[in-house]
Amino acid sequence: MAALLQQIVSGLSTGGVYASLALALVLIYQATGVVNFAQGEMAMFTTYLAWTMINAGWPYWAAFAATLAIAFAAGVLIERVIIRPVENAPVLTIVMVSIGLLTIFNSIAGWIYTYTVKPFPSPFPSTPINLGPTTISLQDLGVGGVSLFVLVVMYVFFRHTTLGLAMRAVVENPVGSRLVGIRVGWMLALGWGLASLVGAVAGMLVAPLVFLEPNMMSGILIYAFASATLGGFNSAGGAVLGGFLMGVIENLVGTYVTFIGTELKLTVALAVILLTLLIKPTGLFGRVAVSRV
């Protein structure tokens, strides 16, 4: 029982990372109707920037803040420069462009930083804390805490600020929003900026666990996809909950289903995606999209 609880608690901690990246995916999907396949690679690249700053002697949190700022600016820039020209193109075109971005980021990271695995510092010590029958390391607590904090900030931003309201309005009705004076194009860019920022947080949180290398996010990305699918692609809250669930599922399946272990981790995510789409295609909290024909 204690072991089970232990697995759940540490699952929740990695789940926080999945939740953050899933939130980033859902933010862009809601704002623009696009799934950004480059999301993971963008997060990976910004994590390398943080690594560079920390190695240059910056304190961790200063590097953290600077990275977030750069990630935000880069997200806005990518939307304005690269995505904008194909904004009205069919989905396949935009997916292809985001895949182009994926290969570019992956390749440039490998070129600048090489493919050797690098350790990434964690701001949290790994000292364990006793919580009744189970223990949790400060590291796990910190990762879970920071992701939760980011998610709350996002929630407050979208629910209780004028800008957040404007962004939601653009999703709901772009033409109407433009008529009341909202700059639709910039709201989309802002969506990309925020997603890139949240992704950067996820990258920096997960880097101490999986180590820094150009392909570090591909496994995380597929888990984030699974989380977003499980929670529902048009529900930010659902995606977050899906993220925590995926963290727990990963840990429990890895521990208790012996033939899977850690070697078939990605297949677990694939199975979750397929099962969700088979049983409840909109995810746990998604709305059914109704369209007039």
Next chain:
Amino acid sequence: MRLGLLLVAGVGYLLPAALSSYQTFEFTQVFIYAVALLGLNILIGYNGQFSLGHGAFYAIGAYTTAIMTTRWDIPYGWAIIAAGALSLVVGFLFGLPALRFEGLYLALATFALALATPQVLKYFDTWTGGSQGIVLDKPSVPLGLPISADQYLYYLSLTVLVILLLLAHNLLRGRAGRAITAIRDNPIAAEAMGVNAALYKSLTFGVSAMYTGIAGALGALAVAFVAPDTFSAFLSINFLVGSVVGGVASISGAIFGGAFIEFVPTYAQEISRAAPWAIFGLTLIIFMYVMPTGVAGLIRRVAAALARSMASEQPAPDSQTAAAEAAEGNRGSARAVLGKPD
């Protein structure tokens, strides 16, 4: 189409005389990729479904051939057929749930499939040899023909490509093809006309997987080696890129696409040894901006424009204008998938 096919086959069969053995190998790869892309084009271009995971079917074909020829001593000809059949079944079964997903979700599910493939291959190591992979024997030249093993593989791949091109052409021209494209253009209207959309979508996925599986079988024979890491997500991405660059809603696009994914990475490596994939990604994005219907779409557009200008000189409507109009019509439907909305 017939003419183009004859041209490809004719040039193809004469080419090896002028090629070095490495170039022969490169062109063999082009034909093999073209077979895989043909499958993807049927799926994306004609049926309007995505796949970011066709590398998995390529892997199924490759491993089927590797296991059958090395472990069970089955002749490679049967192995290729078995690889196609197995991919057809797996593709159909994967397509059954897939038909429920709209474009984007299907892209996600198949992308997950692509990412999971190497892990699954490594896991079943008693069959697949784990990360060591399996070494195959190159098929020996039959009937004592005076050609090298590489040249034989070249002719084999070319022959398979030509047969599959013809099959695809006939499939898409007939009743089934009309049902497949009707589902792409307007699924609701198609169902109202009595097309069983669910069945046709899964079948198209299966046929598409079969093409890619056969390509995988040929690929395993040509390289004479299979290992899990060659079937990473990048392979699937490569296929999608080739398909889009060649032109998804065209049969000939598969050959252009095959040439693109065989040769561009090599040239990219010459431009920048350090980051060839960055050049590849950049080329892809530029293609999306300037040529959303791919090389085949561009050729069709140019041909249509030429035919139009010739037609304006001689006002009587002739077969060329009809051809131009037909090409225009095709382009229109390709645009529905790829270009800007009309």
